[in-house]
Amino acid sequence: MSQTVTDFEVHDIRFPTSEQLDGSDAMNPDPDYSAAYVVLSTVPVDGAHGTDIEGHGFCFTIGRGNEVMAAAIEALRPYVVGRPVPRTAADLAALHRELTHDSQLRWLGPEKGVMHMAAGAVVNAAWDLAAKQAGRPVWQFLAEMTPEELVSLVDFRYLTDALTPDEALAILRAAEPGRAERVERLRAEGYPAYTTSPGWLGYTDDKLVRLAKEAVVDGFTQIKLKVGGNLGDDVRRLALAREAVGPDIRIAVDANQRWDVADAVKWMTALAPYDPHWIEEPTSPDDILGHAAVRAGQPVKVATGEHVANRVVFKQLLQAGAVDFVQIDAARVAGVNENLAILLLAAKYGVPVCPHAGGVGLCELVQHLSMFDYVAVSGSWENRVIEYVDHLHEHFADPTVIESGRYAAPSSPGFSARMLPESIAAHRYPEGPVWQARRTTEEDDR
Template sequence: MIKKINIQDARFPLAKGAGSDAIHRDPIYSYAVTNLLDDSGLVGTGFAFTLGEGNDLVCKAAQFYAEQLKGRDIEELMSDFGNVFNQLSNEQQFRWLGPHKGIVHLALASVTNACYDLWAKKRGLPLWKLLTDLSPQEIVNTLDLSYLEDELTVAQALQLLTDNEPGKESRKQITAQGYPGYDTSIGWFNYSDDKVRENCKKAIAEGFTAMKLKVGSTDPQRDIRRSHIVREVAGDNVKVMLDANQQWTLPQALKICKELQGMNPYWIEEPTHPDDVLAHKTLADAIAPTKLALGEHVPNRIIFKNYLQTGSAGFMQVDAVRVGGVSEFITVSLLCRKYGIPVVPHVGDMGQLHQHLVLFNHITMGHEALFLEHIPHLQKHFVNPVIIEGGVYKTPMEPGSSSDLKPLS
């Protein structure tokens, strides 16, 4: 059973220019880390991602949630985790601070992810293997489907999982092949044009067939110039994504996105405010067939539901360290599967946890194995860092969710 809680405020300054985008110019990649210590000697590690300031507030909220799990057996906890998640996320006083968003929801993600990590370690399995071995009923037992009943009831979730069981065995072949990655670090916002060009060449040499550039400059011509640099270096067969990190108003987005279509972007990401579902719908219709990608800052399953209902996005980037953790990630993945929309997570975890979740999405739900974002900046801080060879994530085999951090200095 869980006998002790340890919460850590982990912050990692980055190299000059790394991690920068149009809104977040000087980030400090940070984790609010939850450690759940089991009486068997195992430690479940989970975290939520922030950019520095306020990370301590998420830690304080995580402490509040985690304390409520003391004395609970992890197998008993996970057998009915959907109800546990519902109770924690609707705690009467903390709920007022969200609901289901912001500091309290990030904290719940940290604690939830620690539960899944401990569960996998208790069974001696990598998380992807634990999840893919679960029956449809066992998966649904871990989910909170409240506020989704108009789109996804418990019965419908069970049916969707059951319907995708044919082909599951053949889809497991991906664990031998590895999951494709894409390089998101070629074009951070503060990088010079020359560095973007150099990084593109390096990414192609390393085997990546997709890459992403940060846009959202005060001068749109800078974005256009840089996007054409990437297209020129990468060639027509490489997928190039553009990411504005919410910088534009809708009128700005309508204008600049039409100009950026000239370099044939695979998607345009977070073009405007992440809460503005209708603005994204307007933009998506205006620039079709170019597709929008969003989800990095979408905090919960209800807003994802609205985006799916309006047909606003061609790709969903749900992040298990932004929504309420693995449980809500799976819930959103189920919704996306119903709508036939690919899930391509944002990786606030640097891909450590999500390498497990995309395997589960593909093997169990039949999601397309498109690719997973790769950000290398924190690899040295993990006990079992992701391994990318030839632009492909190698399947992790250690028990747990690959979330253990080396001792903080």
């Protein structure tokens, strides 16, 4: 079988979300949710056809600079086109290593920022393709691999002072016995979710209260509010939300990196009486010691990770006892392989993983990682929730399904990453009709 990847398309896709203030927070007042999107394609063999023979992946950005991400993905073309279609753990390990170890491209990070996220998009597209070839959703494709195959996927460079391959193997072997039972339970019950939809900073108090109550009616047991703009406003909003949902619903708060250490301690001390479940991104995602100081300085639990650049920073957050929750992001690090490293690190330190999602397509991707974690790594969903934001799912061919506040386990083969062709066509930047129309309106307004 010599089927190869024959084409590699990159698209700059943007949604004008800043018009509604959806997604607004203390650091990001006007995001236009965007994807630098890559499609690997091949030719049909053995009767395979249509989208089964494409791999889809993307980076998430919030607008400007999405074209830089697209250029970075384009730079990876030579590693992919002409390559045999990836099918096995060995194939996926090799691709991940080549993309992250190219010495010239590595210089642009190393292992962080634009170039690293681009590698992640391509790695994830390869996983989408491989899982489709196997006829499995990615969570199941992963969960059917042996512990040895899973360990082979991980780049342990810079990790061995915290986690060795042998320790990783032991973690995975310990979780082997219950796999089948947990798969069944996952399919029957779904995976716990929480919702951020009520809490954007740009929403009015009335909208916040209404959406918080709706979330509880919809079956969510945790919601999240954005904080960090103004302390008085935050106290008022958190008090309103607590009154709206009662004492038994968890309310997480999220500062989106707004504070220095002392600000975070002061702010969270003031918010603590309203029993926030965690404070997310209190300060710079690079500030391991800062997170540890925030955790030590006030009573609320600390979460971070959506902007953590790579496994080396996650390793240290765990070594330093700086976080109570690890928030992986499906599209910031170098794809499934690096997220597997992070899941294993979190399991080693006994810290629950509660993924970041939202944006565009992030819910679709990350559900696979949490479900795999439940089945084959941590073996638990206690104290674990996947973020859910009810935006832009309509653009995906296999959108997330939320029932009673839980993510239903995907059953379609692949990574749920495929955006609908009409959505891609409409939102291409700057030439798509959505953006052409917007420019015309702006000109009319002058």
